[in-house]
Amino acid sequence: MATAPTHLADSLPTPSAQSAEKPQKRKSRRRKTSHLKQVPESRELRESLKQRCAEVAAKLDKSRPLTKDEMESVARQLLQEAGEPEGFVGWIMVVLASEFYRDQVASVPPSRRLFLLPHCLKHAAGCPADYDEFGLDCKTCGACSIADFRGLAEDMGYKVLVAEGSPIVLKIIVSGHVDAIVGVACLNVLEKAIDKILLAGIPCMAVPLLSSDCRNTSVDEEWVNDMIRVEQQASSSKTRSYVHLMRAASQMFTPDALDHLAPRLRGGKRLSEVNGQGVAGLDPIAGTEAVAYDFLGRGGKYSRPFITLAVYDALTGGHGTAGDGAAHVAEFHDSVRRAAMSIETFHKASLVHDDIEDDDAFRYGDETLHRKLGTPTAINVGDYLIGLGYRLVSRESGHLGADVAADILDSLADAHMKLCEGQGAELLWRDAKDKRLKPIDALKIYALKTSPAFEAALFTGVRLAGEYGDYREPMKQFARNLGVAFQILNDLGDWQGDSHNKMTAGGDILGGRPTVLWALALAGLSPEDQEELLALIADDKTPPDKRIQRVRQLFNAADVFEQAHRLVDKHQQRAEAIADQIEPEHLRRLFYYLIDTVLDRPAEAEPTLVPATLLSSND
Ligand code: SF4
Known part of the structure; x- marks a missing residue:
């Protein structure tokens, strides 16, 4: 049995050093990692390493998320001191991250947590479940542990998803429906999730599957049950998170926010208010405005306005990323929001025109505008969005200052x-x-x-x-x-x-x-x-x-x-x-x-x- 990681705990970056010093030279991302995704064989060893991860995580500065390189470095040091092989690095990183965020997950009520399960836990040969838009629709036949985990989590109020893929999870988080994630997945999936979820500073915990072979795999069931049952309690740590800024960017494009930030010149009905008649149900003068606003709020990741808000925030004190509770949405003056919004408006205009140039058939899961309304109308909607983009900034010269707006x-x-x-x-x-x-x-x-x-x-x-x-x-x-x-x-x-x-x-x-x-x-x-x-x-x-x-x-x-x-x-x-x-x-x-x-x-x-x-x- 290896000893407690006192050396590692002692040599961990102090909160001040971790937050003030520049990270060490970063590594190229292109490398093989399959040899780093082994799972410790015995339950005893897994328990012992988990305990070490908890001890180490308790010493880490939690005011900001660890970078992936930092986490790998801590994991390697932990394994070295425990006399265990580097092949466990990926597994340790997941367990370490879970311990890092344990108390912040606990601070989120179960009804605001998302529980993710992989389909590969199902009984491969005889599973009667179907797939729908939300993933696997388990029939609780009892042949695998999915039904038990799901039942326990749902009883506690969790939202449950039997699916994989960090993009959908990030979307659910940004949309504001949940504030923390707990999940079960193989190390291949978790490796990708670390990039998306962990770097963004989203409170999360995960239990790695015992193998990654995608069929009839298994998991430490007690760990999963413990993870689901993490009791709600206040957290003393608050890690900086970009989610607050992502939400701020995304929420500018909800119908009400759009009407507030960019009041419609024609004040007409929204497309959603004309009972399926589409543009035919609108005042013809208000039609272009309605189609343009509908397209602007239709979808996407709103990454460009996120970048503008994030840069502005970083240069004005970083309050938007401050750990102010997982449900927090960063707040900005309307003039700042409009300027950030203008960039997305230009982007949406370019998409309308790109779709025409490439004759693409679908956009955001719907027919492209030129296929639906004809090319001339689509060109015109794109042009309208360009005008709107400029207007969003030019009208703010009073508050921003004419030189800033210019x-x-x-x-x-x-x-x-x-x-x-x-x-x-x-x-x-x-x-x-x-x-x-x-x-x-x-x-x-x-x-x-x-x-x-x-x-x-x-x-x-x-x-x-x-x-x-x-x-x-x-x-x-x-x-x-x-x-x-x-x-x-x-x-x-x-x-x-x-x-x-x-x-x-x-x-x-x-x-x-x-x-x-x-x-x-x-x-x-x-x-x-x-x-x-x-x-x-x-x-x-x-x-x-x-x-x-x-x-x-x-x-x-x-x-x-x-x-x-x-x-x-x-x-x-x-x-x-x-x-x-x-x-x-x-x-x-x-x-x-x-x-x-x-x-x-x-x-x-x-x-x-x-x-x-x-x-x-x-x-
Ligand atoms: S419990 Fe659910 S997921 Fe498992 S085999 Fe039965 S129907 Fe499929």
Whole structure:
């Protein structure tokens, strides 16, 4: 039996050091982690390590979430001192995080907790349950422990979901229905959840499954029952959380908030008030306004307004992330909210126009506006949203000051034009006969298409808080590097056939997008192979799957995927180097948070879904 981790407890960062010092140099995210996801075999060892995690967690500064690197470092040290192998690192990180947040989960009433269960706990052969939009609809047949756990949790008032996936969980949290998460999952799922849930500072606890083989797995049932039964009591610790800011960003787009922040000029009915008649039920003059407002509040992650609010908050004391109770929603002056709102309004306009240009059929689970109302009307709605975006800021010059409003409008206009240049370059390439492309040109298009909105969101937050000062150039470079790295990751995700962006691996090739992968392939292949690649994109006789298969072979021959990963690493490191120099600490931590969440990627050689990211152009 190993001894208590006194060395580790003694050497843990003190609260002041942990909060004031810059984190150590950050690691590349691209690495294999499967060897780090072993589960301690015996119940006795699991109990002993859990006890150590509780002791260590009690010594940690809980005023802010640990970064993933910090948590891994603590976990490794704990294992080293316990004489246990590094293979348990992933398991220890989950247990450590649970102990870190135990008292804050306890401070949330069970009716505001979400209990998550995985389907793989079910009895695989004979389970009579169906799936609905909320996951597995357990029939409580008694053949597995799902029914027991679910029954216990529901009796206590929990909301229960038998499903997996951090995007849906984050959505539920941001929508304000729950304030803490307790769950059971395998270490593969929990590894991804750590990126999304833990980094955001959401109170959570989890029990790892005893295996990750996705069929008839098992779990320490007593642990799960104990976790469900965590009694409600006040907590002395309050960890900083970005959820308060995410909620503030999201809530600006509820119908009532929209009407308050951007009163309708025509004061007409909302689309939801015309009993299914759609625009036909509206005063014709109020129709454009109603459709535009409906689209503005329809969906998405509202990541751009979140960034503006978060930057503003970080530069004005960080009160919005302060641990003021899990249910807290950060508050801002209406002028600040309107400026943040304007960026989403431009984004929504670009989505309407993008959908026309790509003739996409669906958006936010509904028919696209141009398919529903016709292209001319959709173009007009997009134009209306652009006008509304500018108006949201220009009308605030009285409160913000004319110079502040002018600077924000200037950064929005700049972003708007750059985005159009990037989109224009992509469309011109798509419609051109010559499909040659240099990697540098692909990267320029990426920088124009992805970074400007991000840059405008950052700039707006800075300018709302004061002068640009020394932030201008670092912000610009940060946005550029993060945007380019994100776009390359997105393209790599396309080749994994991820369900978030495209259903078919290699779909960007068929869609005719000028990707850096394509450019790297052309740069690396022999002249004969280049000709074959160019011919494949225009070949409409060969079935798509055969063409994609051959493109993949040629990409592999040119070492495209590895080169693209190296490009992501390079841009990520540049973004991190900028973040390292940013002051004050609240802003620096926000930058790290943005890097970790925007550039969240699956471990090398472990193809998984690319999780929803903050910068997705599709959200
Ligand atoms: S208890 Fe529920 S989940 Fe388990 S096998 Fe029966 S119906 Fe399926």
